[in-house]
Amino acid sequence: MSASADLRFSKARRLLTAHDYKSVFDDAVLKVSCSQLLILARPNGLEGARLGMVVAKRHIRLATRRNRLKRIVRESFRHAQARLACIDGIDGGIDSVVLARAGADALDKRQLREHLDQLWSQLARKAQRRFATGQPC
RNA sequence: CGAGUUGGCCAGACAGUCGCUGCUGCGCCGGUAACGGCGGAGUGGAGGAAAGUCCGGGCUCCACAGGGCAAGGCGCCAGGUAACGCCUGGGAGGCGUGAGCCUACGGAAAGUGCAACAGAAAGGACACCGCCUAAGUCGUCUCUUCGGAGCGACCGGUAAGGGUGAAAAGGUGCGGUAAGAGCGCACCGCGCAUCUGGUAACAGAUGUGGCGAUGGUAAACCCCGCCUGGAGCAAGGCCAAAUAGGGAUCCGGUGCCGUGGCCCGCGGUGGAUCCGGGUAGGCUGCUUGAGGCCUGCGGUGACGCAGGUCCCAGAUGAAUGACUGUCCACGACAGAACCCGGCUUAUCGGCCGACUCGCACC
Numbered sequence: 001m002s003a004s005a006d007l008r009f010s011k012a013r014r015l016l017t018a019h020d021y022k023s024v025f026d027d028a029v030l031k032v033s034c035s036q037l038l039i040l041a042r043p044n045g046l047e048g049a050r051l052g053m054v055v056a057k058r059h060i061r062l063a064t065r066r067n068r069l070k071r072i073v074r075e076s077f078r079h080a081q082a083r084l085a086c087i088d089g090i091d092g093g094i095d096s097v098v099l100a101r102a103g104a105d106a107l108d109k110r111q112l113r114e115h116l117d118q119l120w121s122q123l124a125r126k127a128q129r130r131f132a133t134g135q136p137c
Numbered sequence: 138c139g140a141g142u143u144g145g146c147c148a149g150a151c152a153g154u155c156g157c158u159g160c161u162g163c164g165c166c167g168g169u170a171a172c173g174g175c176g177g178a179g180u181g182g183a184g185g186a187a188a189g190u191c192c193g194g195g196c197u198c199c200a201c202a203g204g205g206c207a208a209g210g211c212g213c214c215a216g217g218u219a220a221c222g223c224c225u226g227g228g229a230g231g232c233g234u235g236a237g238c239c240u241a242c243g244g245a246a247a248g249u250g251c252a253a254c255a256g257a258a259a260g261g262a263c264a265c266c267g268c269c270u271a272a273g274u275c276g277u278c279u280c281u282u283c284g285g286a287g288c289g290a291c292c293g294g295u296a297a298g299g300g301u302g303a304a305a306a307g308g309u310g311c312g313g314u315a316a317g318a319g320c321g322c323a324c325c326g327c328g329c330a331u332c333u334g335g336u337a338a339c340a341g342a343u344g345u346g347g348c349g350a351u352g353g354u355a356a357a358c359c360c361c362g363c364c365u366g367g368a369g370c371a372a373g374g375c376c377a378a379a380u381a382g383g384g385a386u387c388c389g390g391u392g393c394c395g396u397g398g399c400c401c402g403c404g405g406u407g408g409a410u411c412c413g414g415g416u417a418g419g420c421u422g423c424u425u426g427a428g429g430c431c432u433g434c435g436g437u438g439a440c441g442c443a444g445g446u447c448c449c450a451g452a453u454g455a456a457u458g459a460c461u462g463u464c465c466a467c468g469a470c471a472g473a474a475c476c477c478g479g480c481u482u483a484u485c486g487g488c489c490g491a492c493u494c495g496c497a498c499c
Contacts, residue, residue, distance in 0.1 A: 007155060016454065017418090052454065063188090064471050071157095071458050078156065078459090109459085 009078045015052030015095060024052065024097045030130065032122045034115050036104040041096040041123055043131070049084035049093035051077045055100040065105040072112045073098050080120035087127045094127060 015021055028040035044050060053073055055066045077096075085093040107115070 009156065014454075018454080019417095021454075054454085062471075067472060068458090070455095075156080075459050113459090 006082065007078055009051075009074060009081075013048060013050055013077075013081065015050050015097065020050070020095065021052055021054075021097060024095050028097075030094070030123060030126055032119050032126060034119065036101050036107060037115060037119065038099040038101060039096050039119055039123060040099070041094050041127070043090045043092060043127075044095040045092045047085075047092055049077075049081045050095045051081075052095070052097040053100075054097060055104075059100055059102040060105045062105075066100075068109070069100055069104055069112070072109055073116060076113055076116040076120065080117065083120060083124045084127075087124060087131065090127065090131050094123075096123065 015024070024040055024042055027042045029043075030039075030041040032039050032041075051074070053070055055069055057066070060066050060069065077098075081093075084096065087094070104112075
């Protein structure tokens with residue numbers, strides 16, 4: 001099957017351990033954001049993109065709102081992952097961590113999806129500019 | 138029909154597509170195997186509060202002879218329960234026309250404390266304005282039938298009335314009296330005794346006391362009775378890379394270093410295996426339970442007993458979502474994290490049962 005048709009989101013597509021998260025935070029060469037969200041990312045050298053999330057209780061108090069936000073982020077990543085899996089100049093996909101800022105739960109789901117889709121496009125373009133110039137990773 | 142009380146139930150529905158996760162088959166790959174990975178199928182997948190973490194248990198580890206003290210909690214009576222601060226039934230007091238609702242509801246004749254302002258006085262009544270002048274004393278007063286009478290003062294009596302206050306020392310009425318007073322009586326209240334009903338809380342009746350015995354406050358100290366060891370699933374158990382240091386056994390026909398003039402010896406150093414240790418990580422605990430539903434029986438009820446039947450989340454960077462369409466009442470509060478029983482708080486609406494009041498009609 002082709003990567004572009006793959007909309008699944010198995011465990012191979014997620015950051016699972018504290019190590020995975022730490023390596024993204026320590027080497028976040030890519031960064032895109034809006035007022036409610038921040039995405040840090042780096043190439044992972046693996047086949048396919050991976051997603052992690054940090055939604056702090058400090059910023060979003062209610063568990064229901066946190067769950068809702070995570071679901072929306074996962075869903076948008078699921079649809080956007082093909083763009084992050086094959087980027088010119090990178091051998092493999094990129095790891096991303098989505099951080100929620102205070103007020104992220106004030107957006108409705110449609111607004112959130114729009115913001116996220118924009119951010120994923122920005123991230124793909126940035127990655128392409130950063131690495132397509134021949135700079136090895 | 139309207140207004141209300143109370144008990145219980147539901148928590149948008151359906152279809153399609155794309156996803157997540159537990160379980161059970163299937164196929165392929167790796168592996169001696171246990172098992173792991175990938176693909177695909179079927180099937181299960183948040184709540185009435187999952188919440189607050191306020192109580193009570195189970196479970197686990199630690200501690201523990203017994204008794205006392207301290208500290209904290211609870212507090213009408215009886216029952217239910219694994220247990221409770223919960224629930225049920227009953228009593229008492231309060232609220233409501235009523236159905237019903239509310240109550241931290243033990244003790245103030247063991248002690249200590251507290252009560253602003255007002256008021257004379259706030260706790261063994263010491264009376265401010267009043268009321269009274271019977272008994273006693275006095276008078277240079279008035280009258281006199283010469284016995285006294287009146288008036289005034291003193292000595293006193295009193296707690297009816299006024300006023301203050303949240304509260305003023307039983308209440309109301311009649312008698313009584315100089316005026317008054319449980320001083321006497323009737324009824325009510327209160328205390329005590331006996332009897333009756335009730336398991337009891339308590340209620341009723343009768344008698345009795347004469348109420349200066351016993352004002353309030355114990356979510357003030359306190360007293361009495363009962364209860365309570367500590368920590369929590371990051372509990373606890375198992376596997377175990379790495380790494381520090383450790384123990385045992387074996388191996389070189391005994392190397393190297395030290396001690397020494399040299400040999401033996403002694404100490405250190407090497408390799409292998411095993412033990413122990415336990416970090417990262419993984420597994421387990423982890424969902425079959427004081428379990429749900431149905432029927433019958435016992436009980437006013439909470440609930441209990443018996444039989445039948447069902448298996449109904451188990452994630453772990455953390456699963457229930459997204460999109461499209463149709464319909465309607467246009468969808469609130471809100472997300473399991475070891476598990477139960479409660480309480481409390483949040484909440485759009487809807488459904489069912491029982492009962493009360495008002496109006497209309499028969």
